[in-house]
Amino acid sequence: MTLIFTPLGIRGIFGSGMDAEVAMKISNLFGHRLGTGSIVVVGRDTRPSGEVLEHAVISGLNSAGVDVLNVGIAPTPTIEWAVDRYQADGGVIISASHNPPEWNALKLIGKRGVLLHPDEMEELKQEFFSGRLRNVPWSDIGRVESIDIIGEYIEDLLNFVNADRIREAELKAVLDVNGGAGAYVTPYVFEALGVKVNTINSAPGIFVRGMEPKPDTLKDLSKIVPAIGFDVGFAHDADADRLTVVTEMGDVMTEDISLALVVDYILERRGGGTLVVNIASSKMFDDIARKRGAKIYRTPVGEAYVAHKMIELNATVGGEGSCGGVILPEFHLGRDGPLAASIIMEIISSKGRSISEIIYELPKYHMIRENFKIERSWDEIKEKLLSLAERRGMALDLTDGVKMSDMESWALVRPSKTEPKIRVLVESEDIEVARELLSEIRRVLV
Secondary structure, three states: OOOEEEOOEEEEEEOEEEOHHHHHHHHHHHHHHHOOOOEEEEEEOOOOOHHHHHHHHHHHHHHOOOEEEEEEEOOHHHHHHHHHHOOOOEEEEEOOOOOOOOEEEEEEEOHHHOEOOHHHHHHHHHHHHHOOOOOOOHHHOOOEEEOOOHHHHHHHHHHHOOHHHHHHHOOEEEEEOOOOHHHHOHHHHHHHOOOEEEEEOOOOOOOOOOOOOOHHHOHHHHHHHHHOOOOEEEEOOOOOOOOEEEOOOOOEOOHHHHHHHHHHHHHHHHOOEEEEEEOOOOOHHHHHHHHHOEEEEEEOOOHHHHHHHHHHHOOOEEEEOOOOEEEEOOOEOOOOHHHHHHHHHHHHHHHOOOHHHHHHOOOOOEEEEEEEEOOOOHHHHHHHHHHHHHHHOOEEEOOOOEEEEOOOEEEEEEEOOOOOEEEEEEEEOOHHHHHHHHHHHHHHHO
């Protein structure tokens, strides 16, 4: 049985780690932390196990005396937005995001729609393994109300972007939602913005490609966009907190590009500000911050770390380049794929140039990502990585995993917080330098 507790949620394979009993207990403990009479928003993505876990989550919360606003299927950012909009005390999002379909997870949300702080998640983990279900008296059992939040979210998003400018541009976009919750929002946002949209892989719960929207899973999208002469393509993961861009020529961009486009645009409009990204994000963000006169801060990987740092610093914009996740606190404090896609449409319409021309102006780096099965202990791997960095004369950053860097390149090796694997990122302005460094790291791992 595998159940993974992380700051990004509690996740596992349904029936072998994550199940109704686990979901009920976690929700019950979360509800007791909030207190009798609290209000919690509950929503889910389109995974087959979602409905079962939804019933369990609601039962766990109600048995703790918590009232539930059940929003049903909705993107993660829409649910986070709703926690803030309805001034709820918390939220539970049932989604394993980019994990394979057999996985599911509970993401626990605090006030303002922000993921619980990692310290709170650690406390909850200890309670889970040492505590038990605690029911309130029958007279204090919580209630359930089903509500539709998608229309309000779309209206709020349309008011946030320059909708008139986008409509005037008469843009065309292909959208790959891969059977996820994004199908319930992003196509309708685009239609309201006057964008001619062609949505593919839109049957809810039917996942026809890999769950992560990245170059090797977006071959169909990369062919369709240029074949039908559309301006841009976008792809979400199952809960639409991620966004990947495909150019009009069919080139699939790395995840960092989605965030970089938005960050550069926002910082330019604000005349600077504060940017927060995770440690796995490209060096291009340092270049963009320098160009726009902004301060940049980096955190461990994970939306919770980024969002809480943004609150601490009153940041202008932030996100995770490693997954294309954009956070704009003026809208809400969570990674938001539909919002990012809408802002990129605003960028295209404002600049009057193709998406590939706009991307060409961003700083140029070559990033290689590779995942490895965990074959030995992390302590053993870490020791060898430290020796490698010392041998190469590279500076070390141990904020999250092992990051080694010099003037030419950098690499980050870390255990995944969401899957049993080691994630490796290598970046350099010279692709051959990046490949050579990756080759040395690979010899350490295999």
